[in-house]
Amino acid sequence: MVRSAVTEAGGEAKIVRPRGEEINPCLGCFDCWVKTPGICIQTRDCANNIAAMQMNSDAVIYISKITWGSYSYDIKSFLDRCIPNIMPFFYVVNGEMRHKMRYKKFPYIISIGYGAKTEREKTTFENLAKRNALNLMPPKYFVFSIDSSSNSSNNSAPAQSAAAVMESLKNVLVNEVNK
Numbered sequence: 001m002v003r004s005a006v007t008e009a010g011g012e013a014k015i016v017r018p019r020g021e022e023i024n025p026c027l028g029c030f031d032c033w034v035k036t037p038g039i040c041i042q043t044r045d046c047a048n049n050i051a052a053m054q055m056n057s058d059a060v061i062y063i064s065k066i067t068w069g070s071y072s073y074d075i076k077s078f079l080d081r082c083i084p085n086i087m088p089f090f091y092v093v094n095g096e097m098r099h100k101m102r103y104k105k106f107p108y109i110i111s112i113g114y115g116a117k118t119e120r121e122k123t124t125f126e127n128l129a130k131r132n133a134l135n136l137m138p139p140k141y142f143v144f145s146i147d148s149s150s151n152s153s154n155n156s157a158p159a160q161s162a163a164a165v166m167e168s169l170k171n172v173l174v175n176e177v178n179k
Helices: 002-008 047-055 073-080 119-136 162-177
Strands: 059-065 086-093 096-101 108-114 141-146
Touching: 002 059, 002 162, 059 073, 059 162, 096 119, 108 119, 108 162, 119 141, 141 162
Parallel strands: 059 108, 108 141
Antiparallel strands: 086 096
């Protein structure tokens, strides 16, 4: 469904399915910031290749089962290894601390979560996805939830059917990313 939404919006989709067990955990060594800027020293997994693909894209779409209000293990494993794409230095934006950008452009970030068991879990995921996106400084970010619940929470969009989310995704791609 996502591939169709992307191609219908005039984009090219490259589907990458990271498997958490195939991605080494971040060592927290910060060599990617100071010794090998922009590149993780761990090279025996797919994280550096996926991170490079991400930085050469106009938009990145994270699709994740919502697990305890967070990303799935697979997506979280990859996101932990994305810190080479930002700088170790900070500055303040709208009263909040942010990392400086390593590159001139960062792709739009679109997070799609599904399977939240409660409204609170959905809201937690949406807030987490927003905070992660803000730290990466994309031109814009979007968060959608596919869920059987139609209740909306404070500052969050109501969960939508998969078809409605795909339509919203196409609209974002056409009106934001591809303009």
